[in-house]
Structure formats: C-alpha cells, structure tokens
Amino acid sequence: MEPILNVKNLTMNFGGLKALDTVNIAVEKGQIAALIGPNGAGKTTFFNCITGIYEVSEGRMEITPPGKSTQELKGLKTNVVTERGLARTFQNIRLFEGMTVLENVMIGRHCRLKSGIFSAMLRPSSQKDEEKKAVNDSYKILEKIGLEQYVNEMAVNLPYGAQRRLEIARALATDPFLLLLDEPAAGMNPQETKELDDLIIWLRDNENLSILLIEHDMKLVMSLSDNIHVVDYGKKIAEGTPEEVKSNPDVIKAYLGDESEDA
Amino acid sequence: MVTKKEIKLSFFIGLWFMVLTFPIMVIKVNTITNTVIFRWPNLLWVGIVCFFASLIWNYLLRMKEEKKKADTKDDIPIVHRLLQNEKFKIPFLAALAIFFLLYPFVFSMYHTSILISALIYVMLGLGLNIVVGLAGLLDLGYVAFYAVGAYTYALLNLHFGISFWVVLPISAVFGAIAGTLLGYPVLRLRGDYLAIVTLGFGEIIRIVLENWDDFSNGPRGIGNIPAPSFFGHQFGQHDSVIYIYFIVIGLVLMTIFFVNRLENSRIGRAWIALRDDEIACQAMGIDKFKTKLTAFTLGATWAALGGVVFAAKTSFINPMSFTIWESITILCVVVIGGMGSAIGVIAGALVLILLPEYLRAVAEYRMLVFGALQVIVMVFKPEGLIRSVRKIYKFKKVKE
Numbered sequence: 229m230e231p232i233l234n235v236k237n238l239t240m241n242f243g244g245l246k247a248l249d250t251v252n253i254a255v256e257k258g259q260i261a262a263l264i265g266p267n268g269a270g271k272t273t274f275f276n277c278i279t280g281i282y283e284v285s286e287g288r289m290e291i292t293p294p295g296k297s298t299q300e301l302k303g304l305k306t307n308v309v310t311e312r313g314l315a316r317t318f319q320n321i322r323l324f325e326g327m328t329v330l331e332n333v334m335i336g337r338h339c340r341l342k343s344g345i346f347s348a349m350l351r352p353s354s355q356k357d358e359e360k361k362a363v364n365d366s367y368k369i370l371e372k373i374g375l376e377q378y379v380n381e382m383a384v385n386l387p388y389g390a391q392r393r394l395e396i397a398r399a400l401a402t403d404p405f406l407l408l409l410d411e412p413a414a415g416m417n418p419q420e421t422k423e424l425d426d427l428i429i430w431l432r433d434n435e436n437l438s439i440l441l442i443e444h445d446m447k448l449v450m451s452l453s454d455n456i457h458v459v460d461y462g463k464k465i466a467e468g469t470p471e472e473v474k475s476n477p478d479v480i481k482a483y484l485g486d487e488s489e490d491a
Numbered sequence: 492m493v494t495k496k497e498i499k500l501s502f503f504i505g506l507w508f509m510v511l512t513f514p515i516m517v518i519k520v521n522t523i524t525n526t527v528i529f530r531w532p533n534l535l536w537v538g539i540v541c542f543f544a545s546l547i548w549n550y551l552l553r554m555k556e557e558k559k560k561a562d563t564k565d566d567i568p569i570v571h572r573l574l575q576n577e578k579f580k581i582p583f584l585a586a587l588a589i590f591f592l593l594y595p596f597v598f599s600m601y602h603t604s605i606l607i608s609a610l611i612y613v614m615l616g617l618g619l620n621i622v623v624g625l626a627g628l629l630d631l632g633y634v635a636f637y638a639v640g641a642y643t644y645a646l647l648n649l650h651f652g653i654s655f656w657v658v659l660p661i662s663a664v665f666g667a668i669a670g671t672l673l674g675y676p677v678l679r680l681r682g683d684y685l686a687i688v689t690l691g692f693g694e695i696i697r698i699v700l701e702n703w704d705d706f707s708n709g710p711r712g713i714g715n716i717p718a719p720s721f722f723g724h725q726f727g728q729h730d731s732v733i734y735i736y737f738i739v740i741g742l743v744l745m746t747i748f749f750v751n752r753l754e755n756s757r758i759g760r761a762w763i764a765l766r767d768d769e770i771a772c773q774a775m776g777i778d779k780f781k782t783k784l785t786a787f788t789l790g791a792t793w794a795a796l797g798g799v800v801f802a803a804k805t806s807f808i809n810p811m812s813f814t815i816w817e818s819i820t821i822l823c824v825v826v827i828g829g830m831g832s833a834i835g836v837i838a839g840a841l842v843l844i845l846l847p848e849y850l851r852a853v854a855e856y857r858m859l860v861f862g863a864l865q866v867i868v869m870v871f872k873p874e875g876l877i878r879s880v881r882k883i884y885k886f887k888k889v890k891e
C-alpha cells in the first residue's frame with residue numbers, strides 16, 4: 229500500500245544555508261511516526277515545507293489520502309494543503325487570542341463549511357443549520373480533547389498545557405487524515421505529558437488518524453512511536469523502530485556531539 | 492498616595508518642559524517695534540501645570556497596574572452587561588429607541604443636523620471596523636470609497652436625474668467594485684505597506700476629482716443635490732432634515748444588524764483569525780487573500796452608502812470633503828471606540844463627532860484633541876472605550 233505521506237529528496241535552501249538536504253520521509257497509514265533531531269536540525273522547516281508555508285527548493289511531496297489517489301503537494305497554498313487533509317500545530321503556540329476556545333476550534337471547521345457573506349447577512353435556514361452543526365461539532369471535539377470546561381474562555385487565558393491541547397483540537401476540527409504535531413509536549417509537566425501520551429494514542433485508535441510528531445521528550449517519543457526519523461543539520465541520518473534508533477551510533481553521535489569536533 | 496519617586500520625577504519633567512517650551516511660551520518678538528518681550532510668568536505656569544499633569548499621569552498609570560494585578564480577567568464593559576441581562580436589556584433598548592425617535596421633534600434642526608453627521612460617522616466607523624478592527628487591515632484611504640458614494644449620487648442625479656433611493660443600491664455596488672478593484676492588487680501587501688498604498692489611493696481619488704473638471708466639476712464641486720423624496724413627495728427644508736435623520740437611523744440600524752450577524756459568522760470569525768495570526772489562520776484552511784478581499788470590499792460598500800447620505804444631506808459636495816483628515820477621523824473613531832467592537836465604535840463616533848461640535852473651543856484643536864485622546868486611550872485602555880466581547884455559547888452538559 230502507498231504511504232499516506234511520501235516525501236522524496238526534499239531540499240530547502242535559505243540563502244546559503246541548506247536547512248533540509250535531500251530528505252526522504254514516508255509515513256504509513258495508522259502510524260505514529262516521530263521526527264527527532266537536535267535543535268536547529270530542520271524539523272520545523274520540514275513541517276513548514278509540506279504545509280506550503282515555505283516554497284521548497286527541490287523534491288517531491290506526495291500524499292495519498294485514504295480512499296483517494298496520490299496527489300502532489302508542491303506548489304499548493306497552505307490553506308489548500310489543509311483542505312487536502314493535513315493539519316498541524318505549532319511549536320510556539322499560535323492560537324487566535326481575540327477569540328474564545330470554542331471559536332478557535334470553529335476556525336478549524338471553516339474549510340469544511342460553505343456559507344459566505346450573503347448567507348451570513350441574510351441567514352437562510354441552510355446557514356443556520358450549518359452554524360448550529362459547526363458549534364456542536366466543535367464542542368464535541370473539545371469534549372474529546374477534554375477542554376469542554378473552558379468552552380467560552382478567551383484562548384489566551386488558558387493554562388499552558390491546555391493551550392497546547394487546544395491547538396490539537398483546532399487541528400482536528402479540519403478533519404485531517406494526517407496530524408502534524410510540532411513539539412506538543414514542550415513546556416508540559418510530567419502529568420500533562422502523560423495525558424498527552426494517552427491522547428495521541430487515543431486519536432490514532434479512534435479517529436482513524438496517522439500522526440507525525442516532532443518532540444524532544446525522548447521518553448514520550450520512545451513510548452509512542454512506531455517509526456522514528458532522525459535528522460541532523462538538515463540531513464536524515466537514521467530511521468527505524470525506537471530500539472533501532474536508540475542503538476544507532478550516528479544518532480548517539482548527533483545527540484552527544486562528535487568527540488573529535490569538541491576537542 | 493503619591494510616592495516620593497513620582498514627585499521627584501514630576502519635578503524634573505516640569506523643569507524639562509520649562510526648558511523645552513521656553514522659545515514659544517516665553518519669548519515673543521514684536522515684529523512692528525522689533526523688540527523682544529520676555530513673558531516670565533508663563534514659564535512658571537508651564538512648570539506648575541506640567542508638574543501636576545505628570546503627577547496625575549503617573550498616579551493613574553500605577554492605579555492601572557495595581558488593578559491589573561488585582562484581577563487578571565478584565566471585567567466586562569457595563570454596556571455589554573446591560574445587554575446580557577434580560578431584565579435590563581428591554582428597558583435599556585426601549586429608552587434608547589424613544590430617545591432617538593423623539594430627538595428631532597424635541598431638539599432644533601441644528602441639533603438634528605449635527606446628530607445626522609455623527610450617525611453618518613457611525614456608519615462609516617462600523618464599515619471601517621470590518622476592515623481595520625476585525626480583519627486587521629490598516630486602510631488609510633477609506634475616504635476614497637466615501638467619495639465614490641457621494642459622487643455616484645451627485646453625478647447620476649445631475650446627468651440622469653436618478654433619485655436617492657435608486658442610487659443607494661447602485662452606489663453600494665459601485666463601492667463594492669471600487670473596493671475589489673483596489674483590494675485586488677494592494678491586499679498582497681502587508682501592514683505598513685498596505686497603509687501607505689491605501690493612503691496614496693485616497694489622495695489620488697481626491698486629486699482626480701479636483702482636476703478632472705469635465706467629470707466632477709473640479710474644486711467648484713456639485714451643488715443642488717436633491718434631498719431624498721418620500722414616494723415622489725419632496726419635503727420642505729425643515730421636514731427634509733427630519734426625514735434624512737430617520738433614513739440615517741434606518742441605515743445605522745441596518746448596519747448594526749448586518750455587522751452583528753457578520754461578526755458571529757463563518758466569514759467574521761475568519762476575519763478575526765486573520766487579524767490575530769495570519770500563518771495559523773492559513774494553516775487552518777482559510778484562504779487569506781479571499782478573506783481579506785471580502786472584508787475590504789464590504790467596508791468599501793458601507794463607505795459608499797455613507798457617501799450617498801452625506802451628499803443628500805449637505806446638497807453640495809466638492810473634493811475638500813474627502814481629504815485624508817476624513818480618513819483619519821474615521822480611523823480615530825474605530826481605534827478610540829474599540830477595535831472590533833461595534834458598540835465601541837458607535838460610542839466612539841458619537842463622542843468624537845459630537846464633542847467638537849458642542850465644545851466650540853475644542854473644535855479648532857480637533858486633531859490635537861484626537862491625538863491626545865488617542866494617546867490616553869492607548870495607554871490606559873488599549874482596547875478602546877468599550878472593548879469587544881465575544882459571543883457566549885451555552886451547552887447542556889452531555890456527560891458528567
């Protein structure tokens with residue numbers, strides 16, 4: 229079967245800097261895959277490339293949504309990529325501060341709704357039904373993620389861990405088949421991290437989702453992942469199961485630093 | 492109450508201002524006798540006034556900080572609390588309705604006419620609020636679309652004798668077209684660049700109107716623009732003002748009605764999301780360009796409607812009515828009233844337009860007062876006079 233995300237020879241140049249250098253990453257359906265690497269390795273850049281925020285220099289990025297044919301992502305606008313079924317969260321939380329928690333999630337529903345400017349002003353029954361459904365669907369997502377007690381709070385007033393979860397809720401609202409999580413556990417305490425671990429597994433098992441996550445918390449990565457990709461200085465240096473990656477000498481070198489370099 | 496540090500600071504600020512304003516407040520050259528007069532008492536006044544102003548300023552700043560620490564969550568503005576409370580909502584709205592219904596019959600034509608101007612600004616403010624307050628697009632050439640509306644009525648009436656009521660929808664369409672035509676190229680620009688380009692566009696429209704004599708009659712403007720008729724009946728001067736007053740009230744109500752619906756719709760939420768974070772907004776599947784364009788176009792539509800009413804009310808327009816100051820006044824209404832807050836913008840328009848009218852002393856220094864107000868609002872109430880409050884949704888608890 230085709231992988232649902234298949235990135236081949238992806239290269240991203242920033243002026244002289246090769247933030248990504250011929251990277252190959254494939255994610256299978258139903259997998260929890262992790263993308264790890266030291267700071268500045270190019271992990272976030274990888275997300276920005278496949279979601280169309282950066283215009284890639286070279287390479288191919290193909291998706292095969294369940295039950296659909298293979299499509300190329302290169303050249304698509306960010307919002308179109310989301311419509312095709314890739315949803316992401318951000319390393320530095322980017323919630324909509326002027327909106328409530330529920331409205332943040334409803335923004336995620338935006339691309340699955342239709343009503344335009346005239347139906348907003350005239351409110352025919354089709355618009356009313358759609359709006360009601362959007363509100364209820366969004367609330368259900370909040371319940372799943374466990375944020376329903378905050379429903380009418382302003383998003384900025386939430387505790388840190390809840391803000392990270394809200395980003396996931398918002399991404400879920402776009403009906404993705406692949407969820408891209410950029411350091412979802414960053415800044416969370418052990419209790420929150422544990423809950424996040426459960427949530428991610430629950431999402432894969434119950435929401436029919438595949439997940440690609442970037443994470444520095446090795447304990448979380450090792451316990452969650454089916455497959456791990458390691459990048460360093462823009463190059464992919466290893467791939468495999470947690471056990472394989474843990475014992476890979478290149479990976480150990482990348483994380484602990486090259487002794488000959490330090491000297 | 493006042494700390495030693497603040498007194499010391501204020502003392503030096505007073506001293507500093509005495510030095511700073513010395514050339515203009517103290518020295519006066521009598522150009523006829525060619526002598527220099529030193530007005531020393533002024534120096535003392537500057538020092539004293541600045542000292543106390545600084546004391547008060549610092550005290551208020553400290554109070555604000557302490558209040559912020561006391562309760563992290565801002566309390567909801569009183570108007571919103573009135574409207575949320577079912578018991579007060581009806582009487583509150585009824586009182587407002589009665590006031591505005593009786594106004595033209597109780598007060599003179601002069602007062603009614605001033606209120607009409609203020610209400611036109613309410614319309615313009617609510618329109619610009621969509622662009623600036625909700626979608627976060629800094630448009631400094633908003634007056635251009637106001638001019639489009641006014642000239643649409645004046646010219647269509649002059650050449651084809653088309654009446655107010657027919658022009659109203661036509662001008663809305665023209666405004667929308669103008670908004671789309673301008674928005675299409677410029678909305679690719681960001682923040683400051685967008686502001687500068689729209690500023691330029693506003694001036695271009697005015698300069699064209701001033702110089703294209705054959706089309707717009709140049710700086711002489713267009714006169715004898717008829718007031719609206721009532722099913723063919725033309726009112727006398729006095730009744731006509733009252734009639735326009737009610738037309739404006741109707742249009743303002745319509746604006747509030749639509750804006751309120753838009754704010755809590757799919758499109759309205761997309762505008763706010765775009766304002767808060769462009770990248771996250773696109774990553775949530777919102778087409779940035781299309782969303783910006785709808786906001787810009789809709790704002791332009793409302794400006795054009797305002798322009799038609801303005802032309803009908805003054806019965807004479809020329810390019811001088813559509814200068815950059817007009818754009819800035821409308822922007823002040825939105826910013827001081829409360830970005831993104833319809834109630835705030837209404838309050839802002841009434842305060843900013845009525846205040847200079849009734850305080851004639853202030854009128855001369857209108858822009859100075861606006862500037863000072865702007866600074867004060869930004870420092871003490873950065874969200875505006877009445878900040879926006881998002882809709883509360885109620886849910887039945889499904890699970891325990």
Ligand SMILES: Nc1ncnc2c1ncn2[C@@H]1O[C@H](COP(=O)(O)OP(=O)(O)OP(=O)(O)O)[C@@H](O)[C@H]1O
Pocket residue numbers: 242245247265266267268269270271272273274319
């Ligand atoms: N827009 C940009 N312009 C120029 N250089 C960039 C840009 N974005 C990222 N880079 C560079 O690309 C490299 C990879 O950055 P990236 O943010 O992808 O790292 P990361 O793996 O996500 O690191 P971290 O774990 O710290 O989040 C860095 O050297 C960074 O400075």
Ligand SMILES: [Mg+2]
Pocket residue numbers: 271272273319
């Ligand atoms: Mg990163």
